[in-house]
Amino acid sequence: MLAPPIHSLFDRTAMNLIAVFNGPNLNMLGTREPEKYGTATLDDVENLCAEAAEELGLAIDFRQSNTEGELVSWIQECRGRAAGIVINPAGYTTTSVAILDALLAVGLPVIEVHITNIHRREEFRQHSLVSKAATGVIAGLGVAGYALALQAMANLVGGNEDDDA
Numbered sequence: 508m509l510a511p512p513i514h515s516l517f518d519r520t521a522m523n524l525i526a527v528f529n530g531p532n533l534n535m536l537g538t539r540e541p542e543k544y545g546t547a548t549l550d551d552v553e554n555l556c557a558e559a560a561e562e563l564g565l566a567i568d569f570r571q572s573n574t575e576g577e578l579v580s581w582i583q584e585c586r587g588r589a590a591g592i593v594i595n596p597a598g599y600t601t602t603s604v605a606i607l608d609a610l611l612a613v614g615l616p617v618i619e620v621h622i623t624n625i626h627r628r629e630e631f632r633q634h635s636l637v638s639k640a641a642t643g644v645i646a647g648l649g650v651a652g653y654a655l656a657l658q659a660m661a662n663l664v665g666g667n668e669d670d671d672a
């Protein structure tokens with residue numbers, strides 16, 4: 508059998524990499540308002556995502572930042588490098604035109620995740636700017652929403668569909 512051309516090896520790598528980005532204060536999961544956000548830490552969420560990704564034939568690049576510009580730069584770097592972006596923009600959800608613009612600029616499938624159901628919370632949390640760039644939104648299912656987002660992403664980008672090929 509012929510070896511695949513180099514570019515298809517690159518495509519295949521990019522095809523399987525999903526960026527999972529977390530916004531401000533999510534580094535405090537576990538101790539932060541546990542009655543709302545639960546007791547899982549960000550490390551627990553990363554492990555959950557890694558397990559889900561492995562089952563789905565995806566790789567993840569899991570990161571958290573408290574800084575808007577850093578999140579914008581990471582999103583920009585996804586172009587040509589990742590197949591999709593799962594993002595919990597946290598406190599930047601309702602304010603960040605810059606994160607919205609970066610997501611629109613890279614043109615990748617985006618799944619927006621919120622641990623809580625933002626629509627049942629204060630009004631100021633309910634209008635997401637980021638949703639304008641999202642393929643889908645998951646809210647209110649706790650940290651399990653991240654695994655569900657990866658499942659949806661596998662359907663969108665192919666995941667392990669040709670593992671047996």
Ligand code: DHK
Nearest residue numbers: 532595597598621622623632
């Ligand atoms: C997380 C936050 O930090 C809040 O700023 C959002 C979101 C809700 C969440 O549910 O994951 O309002």
